[in-house]
Amino acid sequence: MAHKRRNGPRTGLLGGSFNPAHGGHRRITLFAMAALGLDEAWWLVSPGNPLKPNRGMAPLGARVCSARAAARRAPIRVSAIERHWPSRYTVDTLRALVRRWPKRRFVWLMGADNLAQFHRWKDWRGIAKIMPIAVIARPGYDAAAIASPAMAWLRRYRVDAASFRKRGKWSAPALIELRFDPDPRSATQLRHADPDWASRYHGGLLRDQLTHDIIHTGNSKAGGA
Numbered sequence: 001m002a003h004k005r006r007n008g009p010r011t012g013l014l015g016g017s018f019n020p021a022h023g024g025h026r027r028i029t030l031f032a033m034a035a036l037g038l039d040e041a042w043w044l045v046s047p048g049n050p051l052k053p054n055r056g057m058a059p060l061g062a063r064v065c066s067a068r069a070a071a072r073r074a075p076i077r078v079s080a081i082e083r084h085w086p087s088r089y090t091v092d093t094l095r096a097l098v099r100r101w102p103k104r105r106f107v108w109l110m111g112a113d114n115l116a117q118f119h120r121w122k123d124w125r126g127i128a129k130i131m132p133i134a135v136i137a138r139p140g141y142d143a144a145a146i147a148s149p150a151m152a153w154l155r156r157y158r159v160d161a162a163s164f165r166k167r168g169k170w171s172a173p174a175l176i177e178l179r180f181d182p183d184p185r186s187a188t189q190l191r192h193a194d195p196d197w198a199s200r201y202h203g204g205l206l207r208d209q210l211t212h213d214i215i216h217t218g219n220s221k222a223g224g225a
């Protein structure tokens, strides 16, 4: 425990559109937490994925509410912190988070579908140098992820989950591939089954602890964990 306190909590970051959030998000997050020995996870609900069209995207408030419902009673914090920042690019978000929480150890979590197109993200090698990346197998995408341009570069940094879990210090780049009983659920499926899902969520964005920390305490030295 003393060791954990010195290094700060181990935190998994799952960025997403969450349009809407679903049981697959919760399941892969809890699985990744167990496999990597994480203390908590943060779901970063994106105001707008730079590579996705806005058409068909529900309001941010509804997506955040759906994420809160899906994360209920799990050690998962939901935030839309990126709405306060000028950039929606992940590389900028991760730099800002690491600056704000220097003692925390962060790992970026994403599904295999995102690894397949990771080479199209802004400064993707830069992202890999900021924090370790864990990729979760996803039905229908694993072959494309393995054959992807990003994987051609990242594969030299592979670490298995068991040795990653034992590491006190984390270094980057590091790539951990997580394979477990693959989860076929997707937001696309849910939107097809229930196109009006967003109308069930009222109230927009409620209190957001990460936003509060960033906006109201700035870079205070006390808030490192």
Ligand SMILES: Nc1ncnc2c1ncn2[C@@H]1O[C@H](COP(=O)(O)OP(=O)(O)OP(=O)(O)O)[C@@H](O)[C@H]1O
Pocket (backbone or CB within 6 Å): 014, 015, 016, 017, 018, 019, 020, 024, 025, 028, 109, 110, 111, 112, 113, 114, 136, 137, 138, 139, 183, 184, 185, 186, 187, 188, 189
């Ligand atoms: N079933 C799943 N298995 C593995 N990863 C998943 C799964 N569902 C979502 N993810 C991952 O969670 C993150 C956020 O996903 P997102 O909110 O886009 O949901 P989605 O189901 O992929 O949505 P859509 O169907 O609209 O593309 C992404 O990194 C995505 O790869």
Ligand SMILES: O=C(O)c1ccc[n+]([C@@H]2O[C@H](COP(=O)([O-])O)[C@@H](O)[C@H]2O)c1
Pocket (backbone or CB within 6 Å): 014, 015, 016, 017, 018, 044, 046, 048, 049, 050, 051, 052, 088, 089, 090, 091, 114, 120, 121, 122
């Ligand atoms: O930074 C980029 O260039 C970039 C390009 C595509 C996606 N992303 C991020 O990837 C995360 C997953 O997005 P999505 O829509 O697949 O759930 C989310 O946090 C997006 O902001 C980031």
